[in-house]
Structure formats: structure tokens, C-alpha cells
Amino acid sequence: MWLISEDCTELADALPLLVADEETDGDVLKTETVHDDVADCARYGLKSMLGTQSRPREVERVEMLEKIRAEGMEGEGPMTPEQAERVANRQYMADLKFQEETRKKQAKMFRRSRFQRQK
Numbered sequence: 811m812w813l814i815s816e817d818c819t820e821l822a823d824a825l826p827l828l829v830a831d832e833e834t835d836g837d838v839l840k841t842e843t844v845h846d847d848v849a850d851c852a853r854y855g856l857k858s859m860l861g862t863q864s865r866p867r868e869v870e871r872v873e874m875l876e877k878i879r880a881e882g883m884e885g886e887g888p889m890t891p892e893q894a895e896r897v898a899n900r901q902y903m904a905d906l907k908f909q910e911e912t913r914k915k916q917a918k919m920f921r922r923s924r925f926q927r928q929k
Contacts, residue, residue, distance in 0.1 A: 812856070824848040867912050874908060875901050 814821055824845035831839040838846050882897035883889060889897065 820844075820848050821852050871905070871908050874904060878904055 814825075816822075827843070827845045828849055829839040829841070831837045838849055840846055878901050879897055882893055882900065884893060
């Protein structure tokens with residue numbers, strides 16, 4: 811749900827006056843007034859807050875390991891001991907690489923946040 815505060819008078823005034831752009835699906839027609847600009851600002855704000863949510867790293871990790879296991883299954887029935895060993899080795903190596911990438915991302919975010927606080 812999106813709640814517009816009563817303090818956002820320009821946005822509340824602009825929304826009813828917007829006209830759909832027939833040439834661009836989901837966009838509003840550019841006009842000489844500020845109404846479309848106010849609406850664009852609200853749209854960009856919502857998009858930045860809601861638009862690009864990444865999945866948790868643990869979910870990505872579990873999916874990666876499951877994919878390796880599924881690729882290692884040959885035919886029907888249970889895995890042979892050789893297949894299970896190959897899959898376990900591939901999962902182990904992939905997990906090590908994944909954990910290293912996670913550490914690098916976390917270190918990069920930490921350095922960036924420390925730099926921003928120093929400004």
C-alpha cells in the first residue's frame with residue numbers, strides 16, 4: 811500500500827491531473843506544467859525504495875548448491891557413490907568460491923560505508 815502524506819500537497823494535486831501517454835505504455839504525457847515532473851519524482855522515489863531488492867545471499871547459496879546436485883544426477887534413482895562424491899566435491903568448491911565472493915562484497919560495502927562516514 812502506498813500512503814501519500816497530507817504534507818505532499820503538490821503530489822496530491824498533480825495525480826488527478828496526469829494524462830496517460832498513449833505512445834509509451836505506463837508513462838504519463840509530458841506537459842508544460844510541473845504536474846508530470848512531480849509525479850516522476852514520486853515514481854523515482856518509489857522505484858529506488860522498492861524496485862531492486864536483491865535476494866538474500868543464503869538463498870542464492872542454497873539454490874546454487876541444489877543446482878549442482880540436480881546437474882549431478884544421472885538418470886533415475888539414487889546416485890551412485892561416485893556420482894555423490896563428484897557432486898559433493900563440486901558443491902564444496904563452489905561453496906568456497908561463493909563464501910569468498912560474499913566476504914569480498916561485505917568488505918567492499920564496509921569500506922564504502924566507512925568512507926562515506928568520514929566525509
